[in-house]
Structure formats: C-alpha cells, structure tokens
Amino acid sequence: MKRRSLLLGTATLLSMTAMAQQGKQPNIVLIMVDDMGYSDLGCYGGEIPTPNLDNLAKQGVRFTHFCNTGRSCPSRASLLTGLYPQQAGIGMMSEDPHSAEDHGVHGYMGFLNRNCVTMAEVLKEAGYHTYMAGKWHVGMHGQEKWPLQRGFDHFYGILSGASSYLRPHGDRNLTLDNQQLPPPDQPYYTTDAFTDYALKFVDERPKDGKPYFLYLAYNAPHWPLHAKQADIDKFVGKYRKGWQKIREARMKRMIKMGLIDKSWGLAQWEGRQWDELTEEEQIELDRRMAVYAAQVHCMDYNVGRLLNYLKEKGEAENTLVIFLSDNGACAEPHREKGFGTVDMINDPDEWVKPSYGLPWAQVSNTPYRKYKVRAYEGGTSTPLIISWPEKYAEYDGELRHTRAFLPDIMATFIDASGATYPKTYHGGNEIIPLVGTSMFPILTNPDVELHEYIFGEHFDNCVVWWKNWKAVKDQASKNWELFNLDKDRTERVDLSREEPKILKQMTDKWKEWADTHYVYPKSK
Structure with a gap:
C-alpha cells in the first residue's frame, strides 16, 4: 500500500x-x-x-x-x-x-x-x-x-x-x-x-x-563490561554456540515477528567463523558476551521497577x-576481542576496558x-x-x-x-x-509518511533516506553507495551504477541540507 x-x-x-x-x-x-x-x-x-x-x-x-x-x-x-x-x-x-x-x-x-x-x-x-x-x-x-x-x-x-x-x-x-x-x-x-x-x-x-x-x-x-555477578551467572556458557548460530537464531525470530523480511538475508560477516577459534578463545568470548547480556538484563529489570x-x-x-x-x-576498538583482557571485567577503576568486540556487535545488530x-x-x-495505555493500548504491540x-x-x-x-x-x-514531527499519526495510521527526506553526517559518514532508497558515503570511501531498502535493508547490493539519476537527486539534496544545517565548515 x-x-x-x-x-x-x-x-x-x-x-x-x-x-x-x-x-x-x-x-x-x-x-x-x-x-x-x-x-x-x-x-x-x-x-x-x-x-x-x-x-x-x-x-x-x-x-x-x-x-x-x-x-x-x-x-x-x-x-x-x-x-x-x-x-x-x-x-x-x-x-x-x-x-x-x-x-x-x-x-x-x-x-x-x-x-x-x-x-x-x-x-x-x-x-x-x-x-x-x-x-x-x-x-x-x-x-x-x-x-x-x-x-x-x-x-x-x-x-x-x-x-x-x-x-x-x-x-x-x-x-x-x-x-x-x-x-x-x-x-x-x-x-x-x-x-x-x-x-x-x-x-x-x-x-x-x-x-x-x-x-x-x-x-x-x-x-566497560561491568555487571553484577548474579546476573553474569545467568548467561555464562549460553554463548558457546557462537556468533553465527546466535545471529541466525535471532534472524529467524525477527522474521517470525515481522521485524524484517526473509529476502534480505544477513549483512556481510566481517570476521572469522566461530569454529575457527580455539576452545580457550571461545570460553573468553562467551564470557564477554555473557557480561554484556547481564548489563542488558539488569537494565530491563530496572525498567520494570519504574x-x-x-x-x-x-x-x-x-x-x-x-x-x-x-x-x-x-x-x-574494532577487534575480535574488543578492549582489554577478560580479567579486567568488573574492575571498578576501569571506565573503558574491557568491551565485547566487533563480532558480537554484529550479532547485536x-x-x-x-x-x-x-x-x-x-x-x-x-x-x-511507544506506550501510552490510555491512548494506544489497543494496538497491542503492533x-x-x-x-x-x-x-x-x-x-x-x-x-x-x-x-x-x-x-x-x-x-x-x-x-x-523544530525539525521533528509528531509520531502519533503513525500509531493510528501505519501508512502515514512523516518525512520525504532524512539526512545525517558524522565524521564523514554521510547518509540520506528517501522513500525506499538510502544513499551512504562511508568514512572509508569517497564514493556514494545506493541501496533499495525495501528489497535489501541489509545493504548488500550497491545500485549506484544502475540508478545514477536517483543517486544524484539524493546526493544533491544531501548537499543542500549540509550547506544549510551547519555541517560545513567543520572548523575555523
């Protein structure tokens, strides 16, 4: 529709x-x-x-x-x-x-x-x-x-x-x-x-x-990876299945929930396969993810208190x-094992180390x-x-x-x-x-569209969304990529060569936005 x-x-x-x-x-x-x-x-x-x-x-x-x-x-x-x-x-x-x-x-x-x-x-x-x-x-x-x-x-x-x-x-x-x-x-x-x-x-x-x-x-x-021991104990060992199996299980549940389209598949994996790790490495990476999961779980408990x-x-x-x-x-820091060593977990003097690493971040996303x-x-x-029971409880998690x-x-x-x-x-x-628009119309009418374009830029990561299209210029590239999000929200197929007119339209709009929203200059 x-x-x-x-x-x-x-x-x-x-x-x-x-x-x-x-x-x-x-x-x-x-x-x-x-x-x-x-x-x-x-x-x-x-x-x-x-x-x-x-x-x-x-x-x-x-x-x-x-x-x-x-x-x-x-x-x-x-x-x-x-x-x-x-x-x-x-x-x-x-x-x-x-x-x-x-x-x-x-x-x-x-x-x-x-x-x-x-x-x-x-x-x-x-x-x-x-x-x-x-x-x-x-x-x-x-x-x-x-x-x-x-x-x-x-x-x-x-x-x-x-x-x-x-x-x-x-x-x-x-x-x-x-x-x-x-x-x-x-x-x-x-x-x-x-x-x-x-x-x-x-x-x-x-x-x-x-x-x-x-x-x-x-x-x-x-x-850093800091969690209460009782929460950590709930998760240690549960991530020995490895990155790929956890990721695939999440995707299946997301498809069943209607959150994602089965045809999108999974985005490109950037690291090793879990079975390439030694047993010692698997134990360590399981523990890192267990602490991360404990942090999320404790957060949810506290939301429950409120x-x-x-x-x-x-x-x-x-x-x-x-x-x-x-x-x-x-x-x-974009490494397999993240910041620090596993024995730094729950060191109260640390405010950075350790972290859970790039592969687990891909799983989380x-x-x-x-x-x-x-x-x-x-x-x-x-x-x-968004929850407001007096107004929107009838939508029941839609x-x-x-x-x-x-x-x-x-x-x-x-x-x-x-x-x-x-x-x-x-x-x-x-x-x-004000740039934003109230989201309430979306709650009552799923077919409402709030914005024709949405833009972004951060450390030369540039983006513009328009209809079913998304154009991205990554920090590691000088060129824009183009993706059809209806068919490919995992951004696996760059259509910039096939659809140059759409890309130009979107990048021209992005430049217009950047020139009027203080993106440039970036310094004196």
Whole structure:
C-alpha cells in the first residue's frame, strides 16, 4: 500500500497540541540506553530475557525503522532538542573531562548551544516538573551547560560520556544537581542507582497536581563490561554456540515477528567463523558476551521497577513512555576481542576496558550492516517502543514500518503535552525551528509518511533516506553507495551504477541540507 504523505508544518503541529490541552496532560517518561544493538531485546528478536520491555511493547507500538545519528553524543543532542545535531552544536563529539571539542563553529562546539531548547525547557514552560537520571554527555565544562541549567529540576548521574559502573570517580564522577560527588559507597551499580534516583525524584515531587517529565538515560550496555555477578551467572556458557548460530537464531525470530523480511538475508560477516577459534578463545568470548547480556538484563529489570512504580501509583494509564537506544551496538576498538583482557571485567577503576568486540556487535545488530558510528543500518537503526495505555493500548504491540528519527520525539512530546515550541529563548536568543514531527499519526495510521527526506553526517559518514532508497558515503570511501531498502535493508547490493539519476537527486539534496544545517565548515 502506498503511504500517504503527512509533512506537518509548525502551525499544523501547534494546532495538534491544542488537542492535548483538552484532557489531562500525561506524565512523560523517556528511557534511553547506550550502545545497545537493534536485536538485543526479546521483543526485537533477541535471546536476552527482557520481560519488562517486552510487556511495555505489548501496551503500545514497536518501530522497525527509527533512525539515529550513529553515535551517543550527537544522538543525545538531536533527541533533547528536536534538531539535527549540528544545529544544536554537537556534530562531532561532546565535551569530556580532558576534551573541549570546540572547533569554533556553530555545528561543532561540543555542547548544546543557546539557539536550541531542550525537552526539559519546553515542557517546564508547559507546567511540567522535569527530572533526569543517568548519562548527560552534551556539555560539561561550566555549570551553564549542565542539566539544571538546561531545564531540569533535579539531576543525578554522569556528565561525561563513560564511567565505571561500579565506582564512578575522578573526573568521571557522579553529580547530584549541581554538586560533584565523591566515589559512592560500595556496593554500587549505576543502572540500579540511576533508577533509584529517578524514582526518588518522581516520588518526592511537589504534590501540586502538575505532570512530570522524566529522562532516564542508562549508560548500559556501553563499555566497560561491568555487571553484577548474579546476573553474569545467568548467561555464562549460553554463548558457546557462537556468533553465527546466535545471529541466525535471532534472524529467524525477527522474521517470525515481522521485524524484517526473509529476502534480505544477513549483512556481510566481517570476521572469522566461530569454529575457527580455539576452545580457550571461545570460553573468553562467551564470557564477554555473557557480561554484556547481564548489563542488558539488569537494565530491563530496572525498567520494570519504574513501570511497577507507575502501576502502584495509579499513573501507568496516563503516562507516555518512549524507550530507545542511542545508536547501534559498539564494535570499538574494532577487534575480535574488543578492549582489554577478560580479567579486567568488573574492575571498578576501569571506565573503558574491557568491551565485547566487533563480532558480537554484529550479532547485536542482526541482521544489519556495520555498527556504531557508521551510517549503514547497523549503526543508525534503533529499536523504539511507544506506550501510552490510555491512548494506544489497543494496538497491542503492533509494528510500524514508517521511517522516523530522533527529532520526532521532541515533536511528539509537544503534541502530547500541549507545550509550545518557542521562537526565542535564553534571554531573547533566536531558536532554530523544530525539525521533528509528531509520531502519533503513525500509531493510528501505519501508512502515514512523516518525512520525504532524512539526512545525517558524522565524521564523514554521510547518509540520506528517501522513500525506499538510502544513499551512504562511508568514512572509508569517497564514493556514494545506493541501496533499495525495501528489497535489501541489509545493504548488500550497491545500485549506484544502475540508478545514477536517483543517486544524484539524493546526493544533491544531501548537499543542500549540509550547506544549510551547519555541517560545513567543520572548523575555523
């Protein structure tokens, strides 16, 4: 069936928000996980037990083609502001403890600029209490860049891009509101602690009848491999089947669920076959994946804690929950065994090592090509769940194949809350117009098309989606490739030579976008 185009302008979007004001504003909960692959959740075909997210999906809708920017910090910038990341100031990397990342131009400042507004700033103006727990990663050098100065009433978490799960310390420590904290008492685990504070903030909010917005940004399952032993023990030995068998089993489940088309097959495998490994290597790689699975499993348990709280308080029906991952699974440092050695697992002093390696990242992104950073589907495809039982429980876990992307989440929250996206803010600064469009029309009409084109660029990984086509220029190439996603979403057949007119049309549009959205220049 041909999709009906719905390209909403600002005026139309604002008229839609009037609908939200006719009823009680919903609470809004946004849950983002870090570096989790497309097929890691049970409801997306994975073998890792994620019963709470599976149940959440049954109360709403799963998206099969939601697009991210390929990496954590630009994805968070785009998510929080409803803009392309370069418009918000984080086209490359965000500030980290020893990295300012300011290239002296609008698109590459390394922190959220003052020509954008965050979800918290917008929803606060609509009467919401605003809370955040977890990973910030959109600016840290100077308190004016911290969450409380960008609209949140309370914050607990890490300002940097990565930290120890077991003992965040040093310059990758914890922050409560505007206060830097010493290393936490033991035992400690970030996934649990972030949830503890999220529940604390919500439970202790003023009893004034106003709704709340909660942004819960887990660092799981980003490296390092840190997990609770009881969770690890559930998975050790289960991955001795090897990369190929786990991947093939995921694909079969995904086909059965309707998430993918059988004709696409699996993307090209980049490494050795499992049976080429020694027994010692298999044992080590099984353990790495077991810890990763434990991180995902614990995250799901904590999502369950939050969802149970909503039920106990009688708030579940009128709470809009969106769950997603910031990008595809992470293959860094692009070696078979990943960062570090297996004996570094659960070293509380580590904040990078170890990781689970490139082949497991490919498994996490089943069936798609590549991984985090790259513009192929394995890097830019995100599992996304929308649940609002009062409005959409009737859809009972249905799939939506319409393409959407990160800025649409801001627009969706505006639609739900009746908020107004401002033209000026921050003392009169002009605010860049919203890029996103509310996703609610997709939920009620699967044939709606929100965007004619979606664009992206990160470290010279360039991409444009149009209808059933996708054009990609990889960081390792000077040439654009072209793929027909209806027939080949695993991007195995480059059609750039067969369809030069389509490719030119798409790349011309990409250049037009890049020239008007601060992609260039990249530095002074």
